[in-house]
Amino acid sequence: MTIVLNPVWVNGVQKLKVVPQPPPKPPRGLAPPALDESIHKSRSLQQLRSKDKSLEKYIYLTQLKHADPRTFYKLCLDNMSEITPLIYTPTVGDACLNFSHIYRRPEGLYVSIRDKGNIAQVLRNWPRIDEARIAVVTDGSRILGLGDLGVNGMPIAIGKLSLYVAGAGIRPSSTIPICIDLGTNNQQFLEDPLYLGLRQRRVSTSEADEFMEEFMHAMSIVYPRLLIQFEDFSTDNAFAYLSRFRNRYPLFNDDIQGTGAVVLSGFLNAAKMASEASGKPLKDHRILFLGAGSAGVGVAMQLQSFFKLQGLSTEEARRRIWLVDSQGLIFDSRGPMAEHKKYFSRPDYSGAPMTDLTEIIKYVQPTALLGLSTIKGAFSQSVIETMSALNPRPIIFPLSNPVRLSECEFDEAVEWSRGKVIFASGSPFPAQDYNGKTLYPGQGNNMYVFPGLGLGAILSRASAVTDTMVEASSLGLADSLTAEERAQDLAYPRVERIREISAQIACRVIRAAQRAGVDRTTELRDLWDDQLLEFVKGKMWKP
Numbered sequence: 169m170t171i172v173l174n175p176v177w178v179n180g181v182q183k184l185k186v187v188p189q190p191p192p193k194p195p196r197g198l199a200p201p202a203l204d205e206s207i208h209k210s211r212s213l214q215q216l217r218s219k220d221k222s223l224e225k226y227i228y229l230t231q232l233k234h235a236d237p238r239t240f241y242k243l244c245l246d247n248m249s250e251i252t253p254l255i256y257t258p259t260v261g262d263a264c265l266n267f268s269h270i271y272r273r274p275e276g277l278y279v280s281i282r283d284k285g286n287i288a289q290v291l292r293n294w295p296r297i298d299e300a301r302i303a304v305v306t307d308g309s310r311i312l313g314l315g316d317l318g319v320n321g322m323p324i325a326i327g328k329l330s331l332y333v334a335g336a337g338i339r340p341s342s343t344i345p346i347c348i349d350l351g352t353n354n355q356q357f358l359e360d361p362l363y364l365g366l367r368q369r370r371v372s373t374s375e376a377d378e379f380m381e382e383f384m385h386a387m388s389i390v391y392p393r394l395l396i397q398f399e400d401f402s403t404d405n406a407f408a409y410l411s412r413f414r415n416r417y418p419l420f421n422d423d424i425q426g427t428g429a430v431v432l433s434g435f436l437n438a439a440k441m442a443s444e445a446s447g448k449p450l451k452d453h454r455i456l457f458l459g460a461g462s463a464g465v466g467v468a469m470q471l472q473s474f475f476k477l478q479g480l481s482t483e484e485a486r487r488r489i490w491l492v493d494s495q496g497l498i499f500d501s502r503g504p505m506a507e508h509k510k511y512f513s514r515p516d517y518s519g520a521p522m523t524d525l526t527e528i529i530k531y532v533q534p535t536a537l538l539g540l541s542t543i544k545g546a547f548s549q550s551v552i553e554t555m556s557a558l559n560p561r562p563i564i565f566p567l568s569n570p571v572r573l574s575e576c577e578f579d580e581a582v583e584w585s586r587g588k589v590i591f592a593s594g595s596p597f598p599a600q601d602y603n604g605k606t607l608y609p610g611q612g613n614n615m616y617v618f619p620g621l622g623l624g625a626i627l628s629r630a631s632a633v634t635d636t637m638v639e640a641s642s643l644g645l646a647d648s649l650t651a652e653e654r655a656q657d658l659a660y661p662r663v664e665r666i667r668e669i670s671a672q673i674a675c676r677v678i679r680a681a682q683r684a685g686v687d688r689t690t691e692l693r694d695l696w697d698d699q700l701l702e703f704v705k706g707k708m709w710k711p
């Protein structure tokens with residue numbers, strides 16, 4: 169049963185009425201005689217395709233989800249590669265920017281700083297408390313690469329949960345999108361008469377910290393079986409809240425851990441292709457990051473596992489990674505730096521600050537260049553040509569979202585590397601023909617990981633999400649490529665197979681939870697692997 173909330177006005181105040189989902193077959197006379205479910209799906213698809221702007225398509229799909237969730241999710245599952253970019257990245261970025269203007273009806277839960285002292289009561293207003301299994305929580309402070317969007321960040325939480333349903337078969341009624349409103353520093357929104365959030369600047373760190381303590385405690389009391397995904401918190405809060413709460417509640421941070429897992433997975437496949445071309449061993453890869461925020465550092469942390477899998481020590485693994493931020497190469501003697509950058513700061517360089525990316529590439533000699541910088545065009549022709557001169561098959565992953573902030577586009581990377589690039593981007597790009605061959609871009613987006621990771625954590629009733637569970641999700645994804653996908657040099661599987669992939673990932677995550685002793689559905693320990701896979705698939709909700 170999907171939650172349908174109908175807004176009603178009582179004495180000028182909006183209240184929400186829970187409306188049961190209409191029965192699949194309306195009583196005789198209330199529907200046109202020839203209304204047939206499968207034809208209606210085609211009709212809906214036709215209506216969707218008749219709109220020429222992505223944002224209009226997003227609005228149409230949102231309305232469809234509310235009015236007829238089964239048709240919506242069937243459309244998603246049958247047309248994953250067409251619909252994912254509309255309900256998720258990149259269109260969801262536009263939906264966030266315009267949220268206060270395109271808003272139609274309530275969806276999700278809003279908890280604001282004004283609820284401090286009273287948060288549990290607000291959480292209890294959610295109509296499906298007993299069914300709650302997964303919440304995506306954002307405070308809107310860093311939405312994609314678009315900055316502080318305040319309460320307009322809600323579509324990110326909604327979009328991620330739509331993928332949980334479509335991609336991992338999580339029951340729609342067990343999902344809660346939550347937007348925390350602690351104010352916004354976005355001046356344009358503060359001046360927008362239609363802005364839907366509190367019209368105040370962000371509260372102080374200490375006030376936000378107190379709020380989060382109360383919020384997390386209340387969440388665990390009101391929804392005892394809930395897994396929490398932190399999403400798009402600004403980098404300082406992303407690291408702080410993850411380390412503060414991860415040993416107390418079942419949660420993970422999608423931007424740090426989900427992205428880390430998805431990139432490790434794609435890198436495992438990409439590095440094999442690059443090493444086959446260069447003849448160099450896997451342990452000799454060298455990785456340069458442009459961007460050292462929650463995503464850049466999260467991915468760098470996780471990529472140490474790549475080197476450890478090749479037999480290197482943690483220290484050796486760490487030294488295969490170089491980070492660049494807005495001030496250039498990060499090295500010890502550069503001066504004071506944010507806490508999260510220190511671990512990868514280089515002790516072996518002490519020259520003048522290095523800011524030019526091409527120069528840094530010549531110095532580091534990387535085999536892989538990863539972008540999590542939000543800087544469009546940062547991977548210029550000179551950058552990609554320099555990478556191509558150093559490597560027969562350069563690994564170039566421009567991972568910033570949405571598409572207009574990508575460090576480079578797929579056609580540019582193909583052209584400038586003369587078709588040699590091994591490519592994955594955060595947002596989707598079309599395939600390219602080069603010298604009579606069709607080349608396919610990978611999509612290195614955490615959407616491949618969080619649905620399966622979440623499903624595994626929910627089904628095992630994990631009391632915490634351990635690093636080993638995150639790594640298991642990554643290895644599960646890396647192993648999920650078919651022979652045909654490998655033959656096409658893909659670093660990631662095709663998104664059409666997402667349910668199958670999520671099931672495989674969930675099984676690996678459940679096993680990792682069992683090994684770590686954090687599983688609470690201990691009867692799953694007795695299942696053989698094929699039985700566990702059947703169990704997981706059987707639990708998936710089908711529209």
Ligand SMILES: NC(=O)c1ccc[n+]([C@@H]2O[C@H](COP(=O)([O-])OP(=O)(O)OC[C@H]3O[C@@H](n4cnc5c(N)ncnc54)[C@H](O)[C@@H]3O)[C@@H](O)[C@H]2O)c1
Pocket residue numbers: 310311312313314402403422423427430458459460461462463464492493494495496540541542543567568569570573593594595612613614615
């Ligand atoms: N592909 C994915 O699955 C995925 C997942 C998470 C985040 N992301 C994307 O990663 C990007 C960064 O996210 P974040 O949370 O780390 O944000 P952030 O703002 O904390 O980090 C951005 C980093 O880029 C650096 N930077 C800014 N300007 C630069 C410049 N001119 N040159 C070099 N470095 C520069 C900053 O110093 C900072 O270290 C966003 O666009 C986000 O959408 C992608």
Ligand SMILES: O=C(O)C[C@H](O)C(=O)O
Pocket residue numbers: 257311312313400422423568569594613614615
């Ligand atoms: O939302 C996405 O598309 C990926 C990621 O979580 C991001 O913040 O960019």
Ligand SMILES: [Mg+2]
Pocket residue numbers: 312399400422423
């Ligand atoms: Mg994110």
